[in-house]
Amino acid sequence: MNTTIMLFLIQDGITNGAIYALLGLALVLVFAVTRVILIPQGEFVTYGALSYAMLATGNVPGTVWLAVAMGVVACGLDLFAMRRALHVKKIGRTVAINIALPLAILALTYSLASAKTPIAVNLVLALLIVATIGLSLYRIAFQPLAHTSVLVLLIASVGCHLALQGLGLVFFGAEGLRGPALSTAAFTVGPLRFTGQNIAVYGVTIAFMVALWLFFGTTLMGKALRATAINRLGARLVGIRTTLSGQIAFLLAAVIGAISGILIVPITTLYYDTGFLIGLKGFIAAIIGGLVSYPLTAVAALIVGTVEAFSSFYASNFKEVIVFFLIIPVLVLRSLAAPEVEEEKD
Amino acid sequence: MTNRWPLLVFALVMAVIPLIPGMPPFWIVLLDNIGLAALVAMGLVLLTGVGGLTSFGQAAFCGFGAYTTAVLTVSYGFSPWVTLPLSLLVSGIAAVILGIITVRLSGHYLPLGTIAWGIGLYYLFSKLEFLGRNDGISGIPPLSIGTFRMLDPGTIYYAIWLAVLISAVLTMNLLDSRTGRAIRALRRGHIAAEAFGVQTPRAKLLVFIYAAVLAGLSGWLYAHFQRAATPTPFGAQAGIEYLFIAVVGGAGYVWGAVLGAGIVVILKEILQSYLPLIFGGQSQLETIVFGMLLVVLLQLAPTGVWPWLMSRLPFRLSRKHPDTAPTLPARERLATAPSVLLHIEKARKQFGGVIAVNDVSFDVQAREIVALIGPNGAGKSTTFNLITGVLTATGGSISVLDQNIDNAPPQEVVKLGVSRTFQHVKLVPDMTVLENVAIGAHLRGSSGAVSSMLRLDRSDEARLLAEAARQIERVGLGDQIDQLAGSLSLGQQRIVEIARALCADPVLLLLDEPAAGLRHMEKQRLAALLRQLRDGGMSVLLVEHDMGFVMDLADRVVVLDFGTKIAEGVPDAIKSNPDVIKAYLGVSA
Numbered sequence: 062m063n064t065t066i067m068l069f070l071i072q073d074g075i076t077n078g079a080i081y082a083l084l085g086l087a088l089v090l091v092f093a094v095t096r097v098i099l100i101p102q103g104e105f106v107t108y109g110a111l112s113y114a115m116l117a118t119g120n121v122p123g124t125v126w127l128a129v130a131m132g133v134v135a136c137g138l139d140l141f142a143m144r145r146a147l148h149v150k151k152i153g154r155t156v157a158i159n160i161a162l163p164l165a166i167l168a169l170t171y172s173l174a175s176a177k178t179p180i181a182v183n184l185v186l187a188l189l190i191v192a193t194i195g196l197s198l199y200r201i202a203f204q205p206l207a208h209t210s211v212l213v214l215l216i217a218s219v220g221c222h223l224a225l226q227g228l229g230l231v232f233f234g235a236e237g238l239r240g241p242a243l244s245t246a247a248f249t250v251g252p253l254r255f256t257g258q259n260i261a262v263y264g265v266t267i268a269f270m271v272a273l274w275l276f277f278g279t280t281l282m283g284k285a286l287r288a289t290a291i292n293r294l295g296a297r298l299v300g301i302r303t304t305l306s307g308q309i310a311f312l313l314a315a316v317i318g319a320i321s322g323i324l325i326v327p328i329t330t331l332y333y334d335t336g337f338l339i340g341l342k343g344f345i346a347a348i349i350g351g352l353v354s355y356p357l358t359a360v361a362a363l364i365v366g367t368v369e370a371f372s373s374f375y376a377s378n379f380k381e382v383i384v385f386f387l388i389i390p391v392l393v394l395r396s397l398a399a400p401e402v403e404e405e406k407d
Numbered sequence: 408m409t410n411r412w413p414l415l416v417f418a419l420v421m422a423v424i425p426l427i428p429g430m431p432p433f434w435i436v437l438l439d440n441i442g443l444a445a446l447v448a449m450g451l452v453l454l455t456g457v458g459g460l461t462s463f464g465q466a467a468f469c470g471f472g473a474y475t476t477a478v479l480t481v482s483y484g485f486s487p488w489v490t491l492p493l494s495l496l497v498s499g500i501a502a503v504i505l506g507i508i509t510v511r512l513s514g515h516y517l518p519l520g521t522i523a524w525g526i527g528l529y530y531l532f533s534k535l536e537f538l539g540r541n542d543g544i545s546g547i548p549p550l551s552i553g554t555f556r557m558l559d560p561g562t563i564y565y566a567i568w569l570a571v572l573i574s575a576v577l578t579m580n581l582l583d584s585r586t587g588r589a590i591r592a593l594r595r596g597h598i599a600a601e602a603f604g605v606q607t608p609r610a611k612l613l614v615f616i617y618a619a620v621l622a623g624l625s626g627w628l629y630a631h632f633q634r635a636a637t638p639t640p641f642g643a644q645a646g647i648e649y650l651f652i653a654v655v656g657g658a659g660y661v662w663g664a665v666l667g668a669g670i671v672v673i674l675k676e677i678l679q680s681y682l683p684l685i686f687g688g689q690s691q692l693e694t695i696v697f698g699m700l701l702v703v704l705l706q707l708a709p710t711g712v713w714p715w716l717m718s719r720l721p722f723r724l725s726r727k728h729p730d731t732a733p734t735l736p737a738r739e740r741l742a743t744a745p746s747v748l749l750h751i752e753k754a755r756k757q758f759g760g761v762i763a764v765n766d767v768s769f770d771v772q773a774r775e776i777v778a779l780i781g782p783n784g785a786g787k788s789t790t791f792n793l794i795t796g797v798l799t800a801t802g803g804s805i806s807v808l809d810q811n812i813d814n815a816p817p818q819e820v821v822k823l824g825v826s827r828t829f830q831h832v833k834l835v836p837d838m839t840v841l842e843n844v845a846i847g848a849h850l851r852g853s854s855g856a857v858s859s860m861l862r863l864d865r866s867d868e869a870r871l872l873a874e875a876a877r878q879i880e881r882v883g884l885g886d887q888i889d890q891l892a893g894s895l896s897l898g899q900q901r902i903v904e905i906a907r908a909l910c911a912d913p914v915l916l917l918l919d920e921p922a923a924g925l926r927h928m929e930k931q932r933l934a935a936l937l938r939q940l941r942d943g944g945m946s947v948l949l950v951e952h953d954m955g956f957v958m959d960l961a962d963r964v965v966v967l968d969f970g971t972k973i974a975e976g977v978p979d980a981i982k983s984n985p986d987v988i989k990a991y992l993g994v995s996a
Contacts, residue, residue, distance in 0.1 A: 098519065202702045209709065212461050215518055216654055217705050219463075219647050224698030231695075341526065348519050378534045385527030392520050393508050 065252045070370045072253055076328070078366025079266040080321050084343025085358040086273060087317040089350060093290040094310035096211050097203055100218045102318050103340025104225035105191055107333055109319025110326035111233045113187035114240035119176035123232030124190050125167050131197035132163040138200060159200070163193050180241055188319050195315020198225075199307050207293070207307065222337065229333035237330035240323065262324050269317060270359060286310065342369070342384060349391045414576070421568050425561045436560045437676060439632060441668045442567035446625035448652040448664035449574055450618030455650065456658030457582065458614040459594030460510060461518040463646045464525030468619040470532050470641030471498040472626025477544040477636040478537065487550050487631055491624075498623025499616050506615035511608060525646045533638035543637030550631045563632050570628060571665065574621055577860040578661050581617075584859030584868060585852045588842055590614055592835050599833035599904075601817045602795055603826065603911055604850035613856055622649075651701055657711025659837070666713050674700075729841065729872035731880070735851045738824055738912045748773050748808060748915050748946050749794065749825070755802035756789050756970075763789040765970040766803065771915060776937060776947045778957040780981075781967035782990055787950040788830050790967070791919055794948075795827050796820045807915065822850060824914035828904035828921060830950070836893025840884060840903055843892045845875040847910030878906040883932060898924035902933070909940075916940065918949040922956050934960045958982060966990065 084102055091099045112122040136159035143151055166189050173182055202221050206214055244257025277283035288296040289306040297303055318340075322331065325339075346365050350358030365384060372383040425435055447465050455461050475497040476490040485493075509520045533541045550557040550566055557563040581587050589610045592600035597607045630636045639645075648671065656667020678693035708715060749771040756764040764786040771777045779787050792798040794805055796817040804813050807823045826847065834843045852871045854864030879888050882902050887895060892903060901921055908916055918937075922930050930953070937947055937960060951957045957964065958978040966974040966981060968990040974981055981987055 205706045209705075212455070212518065213705055213709055215461070216650060217702050219650075220698040220701030220705070222698065223647075223701070224695045227692065227695035227698065231692075341522070344519060345523060348516065348523070379530070381530040382527050382534065385523050385530065388520060388523040389508055392512060392516065395512065395516065 066374070068251070068253055070374055071367060072255075072259070074367030074370035075363060076259055076262050076366070077369060078346075078363035079262045080325055080339070080362075081343045081346050081365050082359040082362030083266050083269060083317055083321045083324075084340055085346035085350065085362045086269060086355055087314040088340075088343055088347040089355060089358055090273065090317075091310045091314045092347075094286045095199075095203060095207065095214075095307045096290075097214045097218055098211070098344075099314055100215075100222040100337075100340070101198065101225050102314060102343065103336030103338070104222060104229060105195060105315045105318025105336070106322035106325075106339055107229055107233075107331055107336035108194065108225075108322070109187050109191045110240065110322030110331045110336075111229070111238050111333070112190055112319075113183055113323045114238040114326050114331075115233070116170070116174060116178065116183040116186055117176075117180070117241050119174055119178070121170055121174045122187075122190070123228075124194065125163075125170045127228060127232070128190050128193040128197070129160075129163040129167055131194060131201060132159040135159045135197040135200040138205075159197065166190060166193060180243060184243070184323055187323060188316060191315050191319035192312055195311045195318075196308055198315075199311035203311075204304055204307060207303070226334055226337065229336075233333045235333070237332040237335075238326070239330050240326035242327040243324075258324070258327050265320060265324060266359075269320075270355065273355060282309070338381075342366075345384065345388050348388060414572075418572055421572075422565075425564055432560060435564055437672060439560050439564055439567050441665075441672045442564075442571045443625050443629050443632070444649065444652055444672055445571050445665040445668035446574055446628070447622045447649045448656065448668050449571075449578055449661060450621035451649055451653040452656075452658060452661055452664045453578060453582070453590070454614050454618040455653060456660070456663070457594065458590055458611065460611060460615065461650070462521040462615075462618065463518055463643065463650060464505075464521035464528070465618065465622045465649045466641045466643070466645035467525050467528040468498045468502065468622035469626035469629065469645075470528065470636075470638070471501050471619075472623030473630040473636040473641070474532065474538050474544070474626075475623075476627050476630050477547050480548050481544050481546055482537075487548060487627075491627055494627040495620050495623050498619045498626070502616040502619030503612070506612045506619075510611040510615050521646075522643065526643045529638055529642040532641060538636075538638075541638060543635055545635040547630050547634045547636065549634060557631070560632070563628070567628050567632070570624055574624070575661050575665070578617075580862055581856060581860045582661070584864055585845075585849060585854055585871060586610070586613070586856045586859050588838070588846050589849065591838055591842075592846060595835055595837075598797065598817075599829060599907075600846055600849075602797070602821060603847050603907070604818045604821050605846070606818060617856075654701075655704060655711055657713030657715075660711070660713045660717075663711050663713030666716075667711065670712065729876045730869065731873045731876050733866070733870040733873045735848065735870050735874045735912070738914065746773055747771075748775075749948065750806045750809075751790075751794070751803070752805070753803035754790065754793055754800055754805055756786075756793055756798060757801045762970050764793060764800075764967075767967065767970070767972045768803075769965045769972065769975060771946050771948050773914075773946055774941055774944055775962045776941050776949070776960055778961035778964045779948060779950045779967065780952070780954075780957060780964060784969070785967040785990075786970040787967055788919055789970075791827065791917055791950065794820070794917065795825060821911055821913075824912070825917065826908040826911035826913040826915075827917035828901065828908050828919055830919040832897065832900045832904060834892040834900055834903060834907075836891065838892055839889050840879060840892055840895070840906075841872065841875055841888050843903055844879055844907045844910055845871050847878070847907035848874050848912075851910075851912065875906070875910055878909045879903075881909065882906045882936060896924070898926065898929060901925070902929075905933075905936075914945060916945055916947045918947060918951075920950055920952065922951055922953050930956055 088099055088102055091097055108124050112124045115122040136155050139155040139159065170186055173186065198221060202217055203214065206217055242258050243261050246257035248255055277287060285301045286306045286309065288301055289303050293303050342365055343362065346358050346362035349361035365387065368387055369380060369384050373380045376383065424430065424438065447469060451462065451465060472494040475494040476487060479485040479490045479493060480487055505524060509517055512520055532538055538544065550563060557566060582591065589600060589605040592605065593607060593610055601607055652667040652671045653664055655670055657663030675693060678696050682692040682696065747770050752768050753766040754764055755766050767790060779790065781787055789798065793800045796815050796819065799814045804811060806812060807825055810823060812820055812823065848871045852867050854867045858864045876888065879885060882905055884899060884902055884906065887899065892900060895903065901924060905918065905921060922933060925933060934956065941947060961978055964976065964978055964981045965972060966987050973986045973990060974984045
């Protein structure tokens with residue numbers, strides 16, 4: 062091996078790792094607040110990426126209709142839940158969020174969709190679509206289960222993943238898509254070529270990490286989210302709206318997932334089912350980080366990315382095997398270091 | 408199982424189905440698939456529903472079973488019957504390796520870990536040269552007995568369903584045994600189980616291996632049914648589906664696995680064949696509906712279909728009451744036993760900067776009732792946890808009958824004859840009173856998992872249950888013996904805990920707030936029971952807040968305040984001790 066190849070692999074690894082770090086952060090965030098292990102995170106990635114890619118070709122992605130449909134169901138559930146105490150203000154709020162907002166996005170998408178739409182507009186539209194889907198997903202699938210065990214939430218999460226991935230095939234077809242790069246700038250340092258896309262990946266990852274750190278450390282809303290994570294009942298008793306916390310967590314996760322997708326779709330071709338694997342690699346990072354630590358997750362994601370890059374060079378056949386078995390030594394270390402939690406669980 | 412008729416009827420019905428004239432072969436294939444899925448799901452019932460360990464990776468164990476027989480029969484010409492034990496062995500060994508790593512993980516790490524190695528193994532299957540990579544291995548010989556070859560779905564049907572029936576019987580036998588109770592205590596109440604000598608890590612590993620072997624059996628059958636082994640049926644998707652089957656059927660019920668497999672396999676078939684007719688040729692529509700149904704089902708019926716069905720049965724399956732005649736050998740008691748039963752010397756426990764127990768020393772003599780009292784947060788329960796090995800002490804030494812038990816695990820402490828109850832009741836709510844109490848006698852039985860499955864444990868089991876029934880009678884809960892522990896009042900649950908502790912045949916009984924939640928008459932009955940136990944030669948150390956109860960009952964009282972012993976003596980002396988009054992009332996009265 063020479064230094065150039067090594068540098069290339071490291072650069073590749075760090076770029077991938079940054080994406081995994083973003084996803085890992087989102088997974089940690091959602092788990093910490095709602096105890097949901099968000100398997101459909103991968104679908105947020107593909108929905109964001111492929112919606113963006115379709116918008117770039119001037120087509121309207123089916124996801125926008127899904128956002129509307131899920132909004133309608135979420136609104137119906139809201140109305141049903143408050144059927145004994147219908148207040149105009151509350152009804153107005155749920156209709157505005159669940160029906161008016163997706164419809165507005167739908168109208169916006171149809172009016173703006175053309176091959177000449179600027180990249181930035183497509184990006185924002187794709188983000189909006191996935192964000193509303195994320196919001197409704199929590200309302201429909203997880204809010205009614207919020208009090209149940211991690212296991213039940215996990216199985217529900219798998220169910221959402223199956224449904225969303227199947228819908229992904231309907232919306233985007235079996236063919237892979239690539240999207241336009243966010244920036245065509247490029248420069249070289251020594252043997253390495255840095256594209257604007259690389260820089261965007263690094264920049265967005267770092268920006269999100271800092272933003273999340275500030276959000277959870279310094280804002281009242283961030284602290285409320287953490288409180289919900291630790292004790293739902295206690296949080297409710299001091300006046301934190303736990304359903305709102307869950308919605309915010311899912312909203313953030315959807316946005317982060319969609320951004321990750323939009324960042325990588327110019328680099329690699331994405332298929333409707335690619336998100337699952339990408340999401341799972343984010344998982345490995347999140348698990349290494351213990352599902353609680355943001356910095357540890359970020360470091361772990363970079364390791365996962367680098368290991369993946371090197372193993373695809375040396376043993377490309379066994380790339381996935383190596384990456385997924387990376388978790389085993391980590392689990393061993395964890396089980397040796399931390400004796401089993403003695404709390405009785407349901 | 409007391410009632411074998413439903414099982415026999417089921418076996419007969421299943422045996423007759425393929426013989427019905429005009430039975431479409433397609434239905435038989437469907438039934439074959441149901442049987443194969445039911446085997447895996449049955450393992451998951453034990454692992455997830457009963458043991459509380461969620462695995463998304465069971466499909467990989469099917470893969471071990473299928474590929475083992477595929478390689479050995481195709482490449483090396485082994486007979487399928489020779490590869491059966493080998494397939495099970497390979498799945499089992501894989502489970503031991505993965506299990507040692509993963510079952511120690513608590514909560515959500517376990518399912519996530521299983522997803523990760525499940526996918527890793529799938530890629531391994533699809534990349535390895537000798538497993539035929541993505542194409543897999545084809546041309547696997549069919550099962551055959553003599554010259555009779557099980558080529559068509561209608562003949563291997565019998566092999567599959569025989570396996571299902573045998574596995575179901577073995578699994579139910581296992582659950583209804585000493586080992587089974589240990590497994591059922593894993594999900595809820597494992598701390599209590601450990602306090603009675605159950606090795607919970609070993610029980611977890613056991614169910615993990617058991618589930619993997621069942622999956623391996625399913626894989627072996629699958630390979631000889633399909634006559635080929637390809638990676639796809641052993642991937643992550645399949646692993647998820649098996650868990651789905653278990654949840655749909657009712658994750659805690661053996662027959663739920665069979666029912667769930669039936670529902671899911673048929674539902675998938677219907678979705679696959681009819682959805683394209685309704686919505687056109689779009690593929691994967693069934694996955695969408697499937698995923699949505701999963702979420703809806705969890706929201707509407709989180710416990711699954713089987714318990715729902717059973718609760719609608721017009722009759723109840725009756726339980727046989729244990730014969731109280733068989734007896735267990737009592738603990739050997741030395742004639743020249745030392746008079747000091749429990750000796751605590753400067754025991755200390757720090758949680759970070761907080762000193763919960765601060766160099767506390769006291770003794771419990773033989774045939775004595777000692778009360779440990781003090782205001783909330785005085786360190787009473789922590790002292791209990793130090794004695795019983797639930798917590799490790801920061802310093803000091805504790806000995807029972809002159810044997811040092813510093814930092815011995817709970818399982819060792821109970822062997823010396825120290826058994827306990829808990830401040831927060833730790834019973835398994837979905838087990839009957841009898842079964843809960845029988846956990847207390849865990850160390851007095853000896854049958855293991857295999858003898859339980861084969862029902863070779865009956866005499867051992869009868870002795871354990873008889874002992875449990877006697878202790879339940881002794882504490883006065885004979886009428887509640889068959890009720891679920893979770894359905895009793897809190898006060899009664901505390902009494903059940905005492906019966907469970909008595910089942911261990913202790914020399915020293917540790918009771919943590921036994922009278923809390925009891926009515927006046929019940930308290931008097933409890934006091935009488937404890938006196939009777941003391942007169943029979945047992946010692947009791949109890950933590951209690953009811954002063955009337957304590958002062959009336961105890962021979963000696965030890966008072967803790969903020970982790971420090973402030974007084975010790977006979978009840979009358981304690982009542983007038985100024986330090987004690989100050990600790991309780993804040994000022995010296």
